[in-house]
Amino acid sequence: MPEASVIGAGLAGSEAAWQLAQQGITVHLYEMKPEKKSPAHVRDDFGELVCSNSLRSDRLTNGVGLLKEEMRRLDSLILRAADHSRVPAGGALAVDRDAFSGYITKALLSHPCIHVQHGEVTEVPEGPVIIATGPLTSEALSQRIAALPGLTTLNFYDAAAPIVTRESLDMEKIFRQSRYDRGDDYLNCPMDEDTYHAFVAALLSAQTAPVHGFEEKKVFEGCMPVESMARRGEMVLAFGPLKPVGLVDPRTGKQPYAVVQLRQDNEEGTLYNLVGFQTRLLFPEQKRVFGMIPGLENASYARYGVMHRNTFLQAPGFLNAHFEVINRPLTYFAGQITGVEGYVESAASGLLCGLSLGSQLRGEGSVEFPSLTAIGALGKHVSTPNRDYQPMNCTFGLIDSLPVDAQHRKIRKKTERYEKIAARALQWIDDFASTQLYRQGENA
Ligand SMILES: Cc1cc2nc3c(=O)[nH]c(=O)nc-3n(C[C@H](O)[C@H](O)[C@H](O)COP(=O)(O)OP(=O)(O)OC[C@H]3O[C@@H](n4cnc5c(N)ncnc54)[C@H](O)[C@@H]3O)c2cc1C
Incomplete structure (x- = not known):
């Protein structure tokens, strides 16, 4: 046997x-x-x-x-x-x-x-x-x-960022481009000034998941939760993962105030992750707060962010x-x-x-x-x-x-x-x- x-x-x-x-x-x-x-x-x-x-x-x-x-x-x-x-x-x-x-x-x-x-x-x-x-x-x-x-x-x-399905995105609001004209690998969700500040405010007041006693409370700088970064200052995200430099919205011909970038996550291109969005927000809070990002209003989540x-x-x-x-x-x-x-x-x-x-x-x-x-x-x-x-x-x-x-x-x-x-x-x-x-x- x-x-x-x-x-x-x-x-x-x-x-x-x-x-x-x-x-x-x-x-x-x-x-x-x-x-x-x-x-x-x-x-x-x-x-x-x-x-x-x-x-x-x-x-x-x-x-x-x-x-x-x-x-x-x-x-x-x-x-x-x-x-x-x-x-x-x-x-x-x-x-x-x-x-x-x-x-x-x-x-x-x-x-x-x-x-x-x-x-x-x-x-x-x-x-x-x-x-x-x-x-x-x-x-x-x-x-x-x-x-x-x-x-x-x-x-x-x-330290995983959320992943959304491509078919659930509103492509009327999103443009495809890489920074500094280096191709078109990223999907970009442009934010104007009001949207950015409203988004940061929502992020700061959102509920996060409890940290278990056996999990480290400290986080590595390289994979800091997006809400922790926001707590460091109103403009930290706009100079960090949401920086707009090198991107021009073809609909306005201008650089947006801030940009959330989405990167392809699987071979078929059916899934995209939110770049730099490691988070401890509760799952319903992720849907609510990240739903304020232009183009993600009705996003369907293949995976929520976790840490x-x-x-x-x-x-x-x-x-x-x-x-x-x-x-x-x-x-x-x-x-x-x-x-x-x-x-x-x-x-x-x-x-x-x-x-x-x-x-x-x-x-x-x-x-x-x-x-x-x-x-x-x-x-x-x-x-x-x-x-x-x-x-x-x-x-x-x-x-x-x-x-x-x-x-x-x-x-x-x-x-x-x-x-x-x-x-x-x-x-x-x-x-x-x-x-x-x-x-x-x-x-x-
Ligand atoms: C705190 C926490 C909460 C989670 N909550 C959920 C949830 O709500 N829903 C969900 O879908 N998933 C949840 N997960 C994720 C995951 O689905 C579960 O951890 C799931 O139990 C994983 O199944 P598994 O068989 O791989 O591991 P486990 O179910 O953890 O089984 C592993 C087994 O191996 C034994 N073992 C470990 N090391 C040794 C060793 N050296 N020698 C002999 N035995 C050993 C352990 O005692 C355990 O019985 C959670 C994970 C964690 C850590």
Whole structure:
């Protein structure tokens, strides 16, 4: 019987262990709780939700809703547990956290192929392994991971600016240009004097997220939150990230008073980030305050800005699209440590790792999902070269768009487009699931 280790029984590790075990692989599941806990973990059991009890939208016209449905169709343990412990939450999938973690723990402890070992792992083991130790991976193991050949950086802090979808921008107000006539790579949102001062005032009075005790209160100068910069003086932003020099608005023929620049964030050009806008503003406050930027009034956020403690790999160039270390076959990373963001995304990467490593150990080769599926889109995110690599939630901006039809027409209505993308993804998943004959076993 082939064997594999899984380190960490959080959302990603629990799912990975389950997917391996369901293929008949013997799994050694290592978890440091209850002997040692990260500063955010409080429970003794597996699959702990460290903060909110929501697994976010359950609608197929939402990226994470599609991701969950793909996982359901692939017998995800995390989705089984979530559906079993669901509490009323409108269009979202929220859970009773006791019932949720209880379900996962019972399923793993009672699985005949899974052997649980408690205690901190301090070395990267030899042999087939999935490392799923999360954003608060223990210190000793972090050091070992950071030293793995081929890894350029292990990040310990998230300082991510918001990302908006290109299609939600008002291009009547925005102009495309690079500073000093050096091409047209940036989208520029011009502000007049009144707009700038109103924006700074709103920024100064906006509510920010609480800083957890274990997170550093001080910030590096290089990634200072935009609201902290604004606090240093009324004109600091206008001379910093919002400086207008070298830019001329073609509609007025003049240099604007201030400019917010947006930089392309993915290959397809469907996502743009707000340059220099690392922030701790609460998400609704980001929508409200950044909505004052001309052109962003109705912006749709693929990711809000965040700043928190988060251990994650510089995955592009280190992991491939099925989350395996490129130059260390059969070593996988899953979960938030890979640069996916969120409970569901972490579990989804664990699912793909478990399927893929199990398939390799059964002699059938690795499993890769195309980026027309939500799971495959996460694999593409971690493996595509990206200088500004930052953790990402699953959104339709990451999933392949639909091809334009023979008449080069695009479906205009967003919901209709998303429904078609979701149907295409689920068809692929169903076809794939029908080939997984090993699931005929008694635990399937
Ligand atoms: C404070 C905080 C709040 C968050 N809130 C949310 C939220 O509300 N919604 C959301 O979608 N996402 C949230 N996230 C982000 C992320 O989705 C979660 O952290 C998620 O739990 C990540 O899943 P994971 O499996 O990668 O890691 P985890 O769920 O953290 O699991 C990792 C497991 O590995 C164990 N472990 C660590 N090191 C070792 C070691 N050396 N040896 C053995 N075991 C080890 C840990 O004890 C833990 O059980 C939050 C993150 C943090 C830090």
